[in-house]
Amino acid sequence: MELSTPPGRREVRKADRRRTILEVAERSFLERGFADTSMSTIAAELGGSKTTLWSYFPSKDDLFAAVLDSKIESFRTALDEALIPTGGTTGALSRFGHVFLNKILSPSSIALHRLIVAEAERFPAMGETFAARGPDRVRSRLCRYMEEEMAAGRLRQGEPITAARQFVALLQAGCYLDRLWRPARAPNTDIDGDVASAIETFMRAWGPTAK
Template identity: 45%
Template structure:
């Protein structure tokens, strides 16, 4: 049987991808610096160079550009979670590692700036909240949900709605972010302690029921 060899992307495709990455890098900085309302497609296009038509050919609206920026900003973390939340013989260790990684992500400088942007704009631009939720919290919850569904089926966690469990664990971790968002200094040691406490509270709540 003849082996099919996939062709490497041509120069045109490579240039197109480089251009797209450049747009996303500039757009991310503009959104974080100026907010959603302050960022304009014209300003992003001017900083990028070239015609406005170039930007619009990649992203037909500011909403689509903002969504793409979020997808790009969370891609590495989604891959990290996909690897972390594989079937495990030690559900306690996995839950704790998730709490540590999630708290690190949501309290990172870019994570905090992004959450402040959404909080500041959501009343005037409800679509910002919807775009953010579907690109950031929801994928995390869905990955957790799939992990918990497997662990509940295996008897390692109490049977319940796995999506409810995912949201519960996420909420336990978000308390740290709220404190940091309002300017409170929290050390690395304190964040790790918060992660351990969140994992412990969750695991007690979803401890499997042992018969006999």
């Protein structure tokens, strides 16, 4: 078995620099908004030149996409691990629901969602980037799971993407909407209750004996 070569100092420094850029960019996007964040302001906060920043990311759009990718990478891995057969369909959906809600209810995710809603009308490319890298990927992964469960007879036959969309919508129907639209209120979080309710409703519609 061939061992991989550890990265050299230059590669490590470059990776560290990239992480720092993404951290500064994320903070700037959330605090200033997409419109008022520029490559110049990010470069100034980093203490370097725009040329150096451009060597990592050719444009603000590319930088924003990279911020989204950095936030969802570990999340996607957690969703993959949640959708394993252990515990049957309800067990997998419960794990998925808890991972999903804990992620989208985090302060940074709520702030990002509000940013997208506020600015997607003026910057449709930003909204498209978020949709493609976030919600679309989550639904696509869940859709594959639904397709497998339907093929195994553990869910009734139907459109897997419809089942995936409906389950995600059920998960978001409770405390997530309160947290998103009522920032002045104390957080009202009942993830366990929301997941249990979503699964009960979903299985009534999509369970193997559902009509």
